[in-house]
Amino acid sequence: MADPFYVVEHKALEAFAQQLLEGAGVAPHRAALVASNLIFGNLRGVDSHGMQLLPYYVEQLNSGLIDGAQDGAPINESGATMLYNAANGLGAVTSDICCGHAIRLAKANGIAFVVARDANHFGAAAYWGRRISREGLIGFAFCNASPIVPPFQAKEARLGTNPICMSVPGPADTSWLLDMATTTVAANRIFKAYHNKQEEIPAGWAMDKEGRPTTSTNEAFNGLVMPLGGYKGTGLAVMVEILCAILGGGAMSTEVGGLRVKDRPMGVSHSFLAIDPARFTGAAEFDTRMDKLTNYLHSAAPGAGFDEVLIAGEPESRFEKARAENGIPLGPGEWQRLLDWAGKFNIAPPASNHNA
Numbered sequence: 263m264a265d266p267f268y269v270v271e272h273k274a275l276e277a278f279a280q281q282l283l284e285g286a287g288v289a290p291h292r293a294a295l296v297a298s299n300l301i302f303g304n305l306r307g308v309d310s311h312g313m314q315l316l317p318y319y320v321e322q323l324n325s326g327l328i329d330g331a332q333d334g335a336p337i338n339e340s341g342a343t344m345l346y347n348a349a350n351g352l353g354a355v356t357s358d359i360c361c362g363h364a365i366r367l368a369k370a371n372g373i374a375f376v377v378a379r380d381a382n383h384f385g386a387a388a389y390w391g392r393r394i395s396r397e398g399l400i401g402f403a404f405c406n407a408s409p410i411v412p413p414f415q416a417k418e419a420r421l422g423t424n425p426i427c428m429s430v431p432g433p434a435d436t437s438w439l440l441d442m443a444t445t446t447v448a449a450n451r452i453f454k455a456y457h458n459k460q461e462e463i464p465a466g467w468a469m470d471k472e473g474r475p476t477t478s479t480n481e482a483f484n485g486l487v488m489p490l491g492g493y494k495g496t497g498l499a500v501m502v503e504i505l506c507a508i509l510g511g512g513a514m515s516t517e518v519g520g521l522r523v524k525d526r527p528m529g530v531s532h533s534f535l536a537i538d539p540a541r542f543t544g545a546a547e548f549d550t551r552m553d554k555l556t557n558y559l560h561s562a563a564p565g566a567g568f569d570e571v572l573i574a575g576e577p578e579s580r581f582e583k584a585r586a587e588n589g590i591p592l593g594p595g596e597w598q599r600l601l602d603w604a605g606k607f608n609i610a611p612p613a614s615n616h617n618a
């Protein structure tokens with residue numbers, strides 16, 4: 263039998279997230295942005311980057327590791343580029359501002375690249391890729407992350423799960439949207455399994471402390487996250503580190519803090535790239551050619567064991583539709599951690615259906 267979980271209507275859950283952030287002293291407009299970023303993760307089935315992050319954000323706000331009142335400020339703007347000081351503000355708050363700059367600069371120049379340093383967790387990178395692609399631009403988002411991943415052939419962590427996202431303009435539910443960690447899966451999927459007391463995780467997700475592959479959630483939690491496809495994943499993670507921390511002058515590798523690190527701010531760097539298709543084949547031609555490519559991919563005969571071929575973003579769009587209708591399921595550990603904070607802030611939690 264599946265583990266019990268709690269199902270909450272998504273708008274009520276978003277309002278609850280906002281209230282919890284306000285309870286931690288965040289102004290309503292900033293709290294609303296972070297709440298929207300988290301619910302986006304849950305709606306799209308990316309539960310690793312949904313409400314389960316909120317207790318960590320609240321802990322870090324309470325202990326002063328995140329400055330919930332900061333918007334940050336540009337350090338310099340030159341042509342199509344900007345370097346931004348995120349000043350330890352909430353990741354969603356400073357990322358929203360940086361995406362706004364990337365959109366403005368790309369509309370003026372055809373392309374723009376904005377790098378933010380001294381930033382915090384920005385949730386699912388897709389939120390930011392789509393923030394840019396909604397404006398008719400191709401949007402990319404990158405982020406370096408806490409060092410929990412060994413370089414290929416190592417057993418000591420030096421890299422983060424450093425996500426890569428690319429989102430193309432077009433209808434939100436049918437457009438290609440790649441959003442991936444440079445590890446087999448995002449680390450939070452392992453942490454989520456741990457908090458929800460699942461004993462096993464799928465093969466290929468993690469290694470134990472000695473660098474041996476493991477399916478034990480406990481060993482994985484205390485061990486290492488597996489680079490995606492061996493040295494290729496390591497190469498991509500280093501690429502992200504360069505595009506974020508090296509270019510931006512922020513913390514790199516083991517200098518980076520983390521959601522569970524209590525002695526220093528996270529200090530990650532984000533980068534956002536925007537490209538205007540109108541400057542190349544033209545916006546309409548771009549859409550036509552994207553449709554053609556998507557049709558080529560969809561028309562491939564499914565391999566053994568599959569009955570369809572999907573494009574990147576499609577699994578998450580399906581989740582989005584279903585969860586907008588049916589609500590968001592939360593694991594018991596995850597729900598309890600939210601209820602604990604609600605109790606401390608004297609906030610009434612939203613109604614939930616309990617499925618045992």
Ligand SMILES: NC(=O)c1ccc[n+]([C@@H]2O[C@H](COP(=O)([O-])OP(=O)(O)OC[C@H]3O[C@@H](n4cnc5c(N)ncnc54)[C@H](O)[C@@H]3O)[C@@H](O)[C@H]2O)c1
Pocket residue numbers: 308310311383384385386387388405406407423424425426427439440441442443444445446447448449451571572573574575576577578
């Ligand atoms: N903020 C951070 O520090 C941080 C770090 C790492 C990861 N993340 C986030 O974690 C999330 C999850 O990452 P992940 O790597 O576990 O995602 P994933 O492995 O579930 O999916 C990766 C990509 O593959 C696509 N995909 C999945 N199944 C497919 C199929 N059958 N056919 C075609 N495409 C398919 C998805 O649409 C997605 O674009 C992402 O939102 C990422 O941004 C954030």
